[in-house]
Amino acid sequence: MKILDSFLSLFKAPLSKGISRPSNGYHFSTINKSLTLRHVDVGSCNGCEIEIASAFNPIYDAGRFGVALTASPRHADGLLVTGVVTQNMVDPLIKTFDATPNPKIVIACGDCAISGNLFKNGYGVKGPVSEVLNVDVSIMGCPPHPIDIVDTLRAIADPK
Amino acid sequence: MKLLLVSFSIGCLGALLSLVVSDRYRITVASLSIIAESILSAFASLNVIVDEKRYSFTATQVLPLFGIKLTFNSVNALFIFITSFLAVAIGIYQMGYGKHAVRAKISVFTFPIFITSMLLIPLAASVVTFMAAWELMAITSIILVLTDHKVNNKVGKATQWYSSMTHLGAALIFLGLVILVTATGHQQFSLIFANIGRVGTPEKCIAFFLIFLGFGSKAGIVPLHIWLPYAHPQAPSPMSAMMSGAMVNLGIYGIIRFDMMLLGRGANWWWIIVVAVGSITAIYGSLQCVLNSDLKQLLAYSTVDNVGLMVIGVGVSGLLISAGELKFASLVMMGVFFQLLAHSIFKGMLFLTAGAIQYNRNTLSIDMLGGLLKTLPTISICMLIGVGSISAIPPFSGFSSEFVLFEGLFQAVVHLSGINAVAILMGVTGFALAGGLTATAFIKTAGIALLGISRSPKNPPKTKIPFTMIAGTLMLAISCVFMGMFPNLILDILEKSTRTVFAKNLLNISGSFGSISITGMTSDIQVLILFCSSIIFILGIYGISKLFSLRKLRIVDSWGCGSNYSSLRTQYTATSFAGPLQKIFEDIVKPAHDIKSSHAEESKFYIKSVKYTYNFQDRIEMVIYDPIKRLILIWGKVTSNIQNGSVHRYIAFGFIGLLAVMVFLT
Known part of the structure; x- marks a missing residue:
């Protein structure tokens, strides 16, 4: 439950300033054992993608906790964002966010998405996801272990 | 006089x-x-x-x-x-x-x-x-x-x-x-x-069907309807309104005048065939109407559909006459007259609105239109009234007329038995199915053409529609509403015409403002109350949904996979609206699809352009008329061998003919 605490503290803490920050309107009570996410790669090195893919494979199988990935944000409960936000992906990220129905959850997956990691002040980089959107939940690690991903998603899907 | x-x-x-x-x-x-x-x-x-x-x-x-x-x-x-x-x-x-x-x-x-x-x-x-x-x-x-x-x-x-x-x-x-x-x-x-009485029965039968087919071809019964979707869209709008609104009526007039009034009480199988043809016409016309996306062609097919309804009515009326139930025959006939009147006016008006749209936008393809409610408000409201009438929605004329006709058909089912009742049931079923399909077709027309935004930015609207065009359309729109709101006044007049058809006073119309009541009908209908209650119902649902909704309306771009690409053509079109129905009725109406792609000169692996054509063809034309056309062409080729334009040969023909005549005379 360490991770749960960590993201709860993040949820409570005031977020750093960024461009437009729409309210996510997310409540934990709205999700009950079913969480559908749209994965958005905004400039990842694909390490996180491999780990996310592993989290949904037969070994770790996040699906058994009611978690699924979807192709369209119209069906999603939230976004699973990986990578540091590059300039070119700011707009698509906001569009994807807009296209997701309310209430929604934004999950920053991996250190790049949380803090920018070693790409932070790089060329063509906007910054971490929190510069663009309100981040509700973070999954730490570079890349995060599939167990961590599964654990976090499970904690969101079934908060009891 | x-x-x-x-x-x-x-x-x-x-x-x-x-x-x-x-x-x-x-x-x-x-x-x-x-x-x-x-x-x-x-x-x-x-x-x-x-x-x-x-x-x-x-x-x-x-x-x-x-x-x-x-x-x-x-x-x-x-x-x-x-x-x-x-x-x-x-x-x-x-x-x-x-x-x-x-x-x-x-x-x-x-x-x-x-x-x-x-x-x-x-x-x-x-x-x-x-x-x-x-x-x-x-x-x-x-x-x-x-x-x-x-x-x-x-x-x-x-x-x-x-x-x-x-x-x-x-x-x-x-x-x-x-x-x-x-x-x-x-x-x-x-x-x-x-x-x-001097005409023998076989002659009577032949005359009946010749006259029925002849007038049917003018009215547009299937399979003789083929000219309507060609000719009506090509004439300028006032003329096509006249053709579709009034000329088609004369076909029905002919059937009533000659087949019913002149030939007298006929055999019931005549009228059973008429009912069958009528229901096929109604269903086929409305089906084509749903699938078509050219505004005027769609209206022409909807005329075919409405003619089908009237032919069903005439057939049932004839069936009732041959069974001796004159009272209900005259009820059905009054329904037919009402439908004729209502159809002429709303169809005329719809053609006029189509003309105004063509005048303003230079196109008649519904797939290219959109957002007319904002650019042409008066014409669009007229069109909505026409659409309401044609789909038989309460305060408009179509509702009242179809109600009387339906009432007559139900009475006919009750008062007849055996094969006659079955025939009428078939007519009622055709009527109902056609009504549903027509409503779908016109929801499509109004929804796609009037709402949304224009699907063709290339055709900017012309400045203004002349006042007289709007005035003419508006006049018909007002009379549509009037006929729906005061059906009793109309029925009073129609009853007199019906009385002349049957040479007897059979119906008694009572009631007042905004209601239909005829003695002999099972129930009265209060058009005005129906209209008001439906308005209150709709407003109530709207109010309740407003009261209890917690979410605010959020307006965002349509989802384009995060990219900036969006086109006006990505809106829902008339063709896509009709897609599911087209799948269902694919055996009857089969539009021809064709995809042609041209390659770049350098390599055939690079595609330069892709052209998709969607060709809508009348199945009956392909099945019945194309072979006939081919036969006529073959016949023409054969005869052109004999008549090849050579003067010498014609002189020889004349000589042979003269010889033959002389031989026969001697």
Whole structure:
């Protein structure tokens, strides 16, 4: 439950300033054992993608906790964002966010998405996801272990 | 009667005058003469219907040998009234429309004559007069279809179809009437009716079906409907409104006048076939209407559908007559009359709105339209009223008329038994299915054309629609609402015409403002209350949803996978709306798809452009008419071997012919 605490503290803490920050309107009570996410790669090195893919494979199988990935944000409960936000992906990220129905959850997956990691002040980089959107939940690690991903998603899907 | 003759002469005079005056005033002169003519004839006919008068007129010197014989009673006065009422609005509309859109001088000249001929047809009291007026109408309407032949290459094909079908129809009618004339020895309708006992049963049957098919081809029964979707869209809008609103009625008039009134009480299997043809027509027409995405073509198919409904009504009425249930027969007949009146007016109006849209946007493809409610508010509201009428929604005319017709059909099912009842049930089913499909088609039309935003940014709207065009359309729209709101007033008038058909007073209409009540019907219907309650219901649902909704409306771009690409063409189109239905009825209506891609010159792996064509073709045309066309072509080729244009050969033919005659004579 360490991770749960960590993201709860993040949820409570005031977020750093960024461009437009729409309210996510997310409540934990709205999700009950079913969480559908749209994965958005905004400039990842694909390490996180491999780990996310592993989290949904037969070994770790996040699906058994009611978690699924979807192709369209119209069906999603939230976004699973990986990578540091590059300039070119700011707009698509906001569009994807807009296209997701309310209430929604934004999950920053991996250190790049949380803090920018070693790409932070790089060329063509906007910054971490929190510069663009309100981040509700973070999954730490570079890349995060599939167990961590599964654990976090499970904690969101079934908060009891 | 005199008033009517005066009105005819005004029409013809106006037509002649329009040839003389300069280009600037031509259309105004023609339109004013149409308006004057039709106002006069509308008054004359209304007078005749209300007072149930009966006039006759004979002019022996006009047509050689036979002369002209006209009668004016409350049945044909109804048809004259419908035609002339529609013509008033169309005359007003044409003043604005014609200045820019009707290019040909000859069509401006022909239009008043066309209207005059349509007013003349119901009056005809003898076979020769009738056929003369009928041919006049056929020829003038062909000229009207030909109006745009210089700019539009589809006109040629449309005219070929129309002229061949209309003459086929005229030939069938003529044959049928000739059978009656030879059997009875008279050519005046009243004398034919008096001596109808002399006609043998097989002759009667043949005459019945020849006349039914002949008039059916004018009305547009399946499979003789083929010319409607070609010819109606090609004529300029006022003319196509007149053709679809009034000319088609004359087909129904012919079936009522000759098959029902002249031939007297017929066998029930005649009318069972009529009901069957009617229901096939209704279903087929409405199905094509759903799938079509050309506004005028869609309206033409919807005319086919409405004709189907009327033919069902006429068939059921005939069935009831042959079973002796005159009271319910007259109820059904009144429904048919109401449907005729309502259909003429809303269909005329829809064609006028289509004309206004074409005038403004330069296109008639529903897939290219959109957002008309904002750019053309008055025309769009008129169109909505028309759509409401045609889909039989309460406060409009279509609801009242279809209600009376339905009530009559249900009464017929109750009061008949055996095969007759089954036939009527079949008619009712066709009626209901067609009604549903029509509603779908017009939800599609209104929803796609009026809402959303324009799907073709290439066609910017023209500045303004002339006031007269709006006025003409509005007049018909108001009368649609009036007929729906005060059906009792209309039924009072129609009842008098019905009384003349049956020569008996059978129905009793009571009730007041906004309600339909006829003695003999199972229930009264309160149109106004129905309308108000439906409005309250809709407002209530809206209010409740507003009250209890917690979410705010969020307006965001449509999802384009995060990219900035968005096109006006990504809106829902008429074709996509009809997609599911097209899948369901794929065996009956099969549009031809074709994808053609052209490659770049450098390599065939690079695609330069992809062209998708969606060709909508009438299945009946492919199955029935194409083989006939091929046969005619083969026949033409064979005969061209004999008649090859060589003078020597023709002289040889003449010689052989002479020899043969001499041999036979000796």
